[in-house]
Amino acid sequence: MFDSISDKFSTVVRTLAGKSKITEKNIQDAVEEIKVALLDADVNLRVVRRFVNGTMEEAMGEKVLKAVDPGQQFVKIVYDRMVALLGDEEHQKLLLKGPDTTSVILMMGLQGSGKTTTASKLAARLKKEGRRPMLVAADLVRPAAILQLKVLGDAIGVPVFSIDGEKNPVKVAKAALALAKKDQRDVLIVDTSGRMHLDETLMDEIKRVSEALKPDETLFVADSMTGQNAVTIAQEFEQKVGITGVVLSKFDSDTRGGAALSLRSVVGKPIKFIGTGEKTEDLEPFHPQRIASRILGMGDVVSLVEKAQETINEQDALKMQEKMAKNTFDLQDYLDQLNRMDKMGSVDQILEMIPGAKGQISEDDIDKKEIKREKAIICSMTYAERTNYRIMGPTRRKRVAAGSGTNVSDVNRMLKKFEKMRLTMKKFAKNKKYQAAMLKQMGM
Ligand SMILES: Nc1nc2c(ncn2[C@@H]2O[C@H](COP(=O)(O)OP(=O)(O)O)[C@@H](O)[C@H]2O)c(=O)[nH]1
Ligand SMILES: [Mg+2]
Numbered sequence: 001m002f003d004s005i006s007d008k009f010s011t012v013v014r015t016l017a018g019k020s021k022i023t024e025k026n027i028q029d030a031v032e033e034i035k036v037a038l039l040d041a042d043v044n045l046r047v048v049r050r051f052v053n054g055t056m057e058e059a060m061g062e063k064v065l066k067a068v069d070p071g072q073q074f075v076k077i078v079y080d081r082m083v084a085l086l087g088d089e090e091h092q093k094l095l096l097k098g099p100d101t102t103s104v105i106l107m108m109g110l111q112g113s114g115k116t117t118t119a120s121k122l123a124a125r126l127k128k129e130g131r132r133p134m135l136v137a138a139d140l141v142r143p144a145a146i147l148q149l150k151v152l153g154d155a156i157g158v159p160v161f162s163i164d165g166e167k168n169p170v171k172v173a174k175a176a177l178a179l180a181k182k183d184q185r186d187v188l189i190v191d192t193s194g195r196m197h198l199d200e201t202l203m204d205e206i207k208r209v210s211e212a213l214k215p216d217e218t219l220f221v222a223d224s225m226t227g228q229n230a231v232t233i234a235q236e237f238e239q240k241v242g243i244t245g246v247v248l249s250k251f252d253s254d255t256r257g258g259a260a261l262s263l264r265s266v267v268g269k270p271i272k273f274i275g276t277g278e279k280t281e282d283l284e285p286f287h288p289q290r291i292a293s294r295i296l297g298m299g300d301v302v303s304l305v306e307k308a309q310e311t312i313n314e315q316d317a318l319k320m321q322e323k324m325a326k327n328t329f330d331l332q333d334y335l336d337q338l339n340r341m342d343k344m345g346s347v348d349q350i351l352e353m354i355p356g357a358k359g360q361i362s363e364d365d366i367d368k369k370e371i372k373r374e375k376a377i378i379c380s381m382t383y384a385e386r387t388n389y390r391i392m393g394p395t396r397r398k399r400v401a402a403g404s405g406t407n408v409s410d411v412n413r414m415l416k417k418f419e420k421m422r423l424t425m426k427k428f429a430k431n432k433k434y435q436a437a438m439l440k441q442m443g444m
Contacts, residue, residue: 001224002257002295008037010297013078016071027059027074034078042227042258047085047265055081079292085261086288091270093285095216095244099131099186102177104213108206108237109221111194114249114275116145118221119191120152121275121283126187127158134185136176137162138169138209139193149191156280159185169193170208177213190215198233203240210241218243219272222259224250230259234267243267248286249275260291327426331386334418335378338371373406374414380404389415 012030016022031052038048058077096103105122107115116139123133135153137160139145146162153160161176173190180188192209195202210218220243222230237243246263251274264271271286323329378386380403385392392400392415394408401408 001251001253001255001260002041002291005037005041005257006295006297008033008040009078009295012037013075013296016074019071022065022070022074024060024065027056030074031056031059038261041256041261044228044231044258044262044266047262050265051081051085075296079296082292082295083288085265086291087264087270087286088288092272092287094272096131096187097216102180102185103187103217104177104215105187105189105217105219106206106210106213106215107189107191107219107221108241108243109194110198110223110226110233111142111196113194113221113223113226114247115139115194115221116148116152116191117278118219118247118249118273118275118283119189120149120156120158121280122273123153123158123187123189124156124280125283126189127156131187132185133158133187133189134176134180134183135160136173136188136190138172138176138190140167140169140172141193141195145191145193152280169205170212173209173213188213198236203236206237207241215244217245219245219247220269221247221249222263224248224257224259225253225255227255227258228262231262231266234263234269238267238269243269245270245272247271247273247275247283252276252282257295324425327422329422329425331378331381331389331418332383334421335375335386338375338378373404373410376404377401377406377411377414389418 012033016026016030019026034055035048035052038051039045055077058081059074094105096105105119107119109115119135123135126133135149135158137146137149139149146160150160150162161172161179163172163175166172169192176190177188179185190209190213192206193202218241220234220237222234224230226233234243234246246267246269248260248263248271251260260271260274263269273283274286276282276284323333377400380400381392385396385400392411397408397411397415401411404411
């Protein structure tokens with residue numbers, strides 16, 4: 001997600017950030033490039049215009065041109081506007097009632113957008129937060145929909161309500177709500193049916209379900225891959241049924257990001273979550289600031305740290321940040337990272353969040369077999385070698401290769417890659433602006 005737009009933005013950012021003096025022409029050029037990048041990313045035309053005009057107007061003022069660090073000021077304007085475009089932190093939370101009543105979340109969206117998957121992801125998330133969710137199979141159109149939800153519910157230990165043979169989703173929804181109240185289930189998550197295209201029958205059906213349940217949250221699930229089209233469909237749902245928030249599914253897909261950048265601004269509803277994979281835990285709260293940083297190529301350090309927290313404790317994470325910054329990251333640290341990586345999801349997801357890692361190290365560099373080999377190599381090293389890889393001469397390399405069941409060329413390759421990685425970290429650690437951005441994101 002955002003690969004191409006992020007590449008372009010970070011070029012603009014890098015070009016301007018270091019300049020001690022910038023001209024109106026510099027700003028015009030930069031804004032023009034931003035405009036092209038946004039349009040390329042399939043961002044809604046009106047949104048692009050507003051963004052570009054606003055940035056231009058603000059940047060042309062004295063504040064930027066006469067500032068001590070004009071480049072930085074400009075980048076800040078772009079960043080702030082990007083954050084504002086994506087939403088605000090306050091409205092990202094689910095609006096649920098307290099645990100002594102039953103809140104209702106209604107899922108809507110086209111077929112295949114990810115409603116059923118998201119419903120179960122939400123249930124798992126809420127359960128983890130101490131809630132008592134119940135899922136409702138009110139998609140009565142797709143033959144296997146009920147079974148799909150049951151399988152997902154089973155896997156996370158959340159009950160799934162359904163009525164065999166029933167064709168009226170309103171009846172199912174009402175019966176489910178009654179049962180949820182009786183069983184003291186505090187959140188009811190209702191999965192509904194979608195069509196390939198918008199149609200009146202679908203809208204009527206969902207509208208009736210909505211009227212019967214009076215949901216606290218009506219979440220529109222938008223497939224990131226549908227780009228601009230997702231915006232049109234969201235507007236339609238908003239007008240006919242009303243939505244309270246958006247979930248952007250398939251955020252992990254390789255798309256340009258236009259939907260993400262347009263939805264909030266055009267539809268006026270907050271993006272509350274993003275789906276980042278097919279697994280139950282692949283649902284993350286949407287943080288405008290972090291996404292904006294990611295787009296601007298600042299790296300999403302906070303998300304990384306947060307994600308890592310489930311497998312590493314906080315202190316370890318901080319230690320790693322510090323080591324990266326101080327350039328004392330050694331092979332032992334690298335080994336620890338490799339061990340954790342397995343538990344943290346895809347390598348690509350992680351790389352995207354480390355400043356500077358993208359483009360320097362690719363998924364191919366770190367395939368699973370390679371990780372296994374690298375672990376074996378490091379494990380065959382002595383402590384002195386792990387903490388100071390520079391002492392690894394030919395004899396040591398030979399010994400380690402034999403000890404780890406690899407070849408000297410494997411050892412050489414691993415050390416070379418590690419050196420490259422350290423250089424990247426150093427480069428970024430030396431760059432005050434990235435450092436500041438990193439620290440700021442970490443709340444320091
Ligand atoms: N990669 C990825 N796949 C997803 C995500 N959300 C849903 N999917 C997949 O998209 C497909 C359709 O999802 P489903 O929940 O059945 O859509 P529904 O028809 O709206 O209920 C399934 O294969 C899901 O595994 C996501 O965030 N990332
Ligand atoms: Mg479904």
